[in-house]
């Protein structure tokens with residue numbers, strides 16, 4: 001999602017409502033904020049959205065009278081000093097409808113808490129950070145804070161989405177035929193990863209993510225985050241210092257989500 005479309009989110013609000021709200025707010029921000037405090041050509045620097053053909057050569061004239069952003073982006077809601085996972089859902093990932101509905105499907109199907117949490121978190125990398133290879137990024141982001149089974153499953157869903165498993169009723173997604181065409185085949189490295197994952201002890205946990213990872217939702221259905229707060233409390237090791245400030249191997253990734261346009 002382009003950064004400019006972010007705004008103070010509400011769980012469960014519809015995408016069209018959010019977009020029209022956020023466009024109005026974006027305009028308002030654009031007019032009212034002191035432009036010399038904004039990062040120069042900042043959209044280019046938004047995490048995961050760098051277009052290598054557009055890499056800017058900043059010249060002294062580009063920078064004249066401007067300061068490069070090294071803190072909060074005024075277009076985004078500031079985060080609390082010691083942010084929790086729920087704060088990230090509220091201020092950076094919301095409405096997160098796809099994640100909430102995936103987790104609710106898993107809950108209703110009677111799966112255990114690890115599966116439910118894996119479904120709730122499986123796409124946070126691309127919702128908050130980067131789309132390409134999001135399963136791998138998401139697993140790294142979460143590894144210090146969740147059971148290894150959850151992190152493994154989130155990593156593997158990246159690959160398993162492309163491969164059917166009739167034993168659980170998972171077919172190749174119809175949406176992928178539309179997205180990528182009839183002729184699309186995953187790269188050989190993806191197939192090699194799939195063959196390894198197929199025999200792993202956590203295979204079924206990852207497979208259950210793909211089973212609950214549906215693209216067609218009822219847009220009117222509202223899922224309350226409240227339904228998952230106890231599961232998060234029991235299964236996510238929230239660091240006292242706040243995500244991003246606990247010196248974990250992925251703390252820098254959480255900070256990038258907090259400050260996606262910080263110049264350095």
Ligand SMILES: [Fe+2]
Pocket residue numbers: 122123134135157158
């Ligand atoms: Fe995904």
Ligand SMILES: [Fe+2]
Pocket residue numbers: 098122123213214
């Ligand atoms: Fe998904």
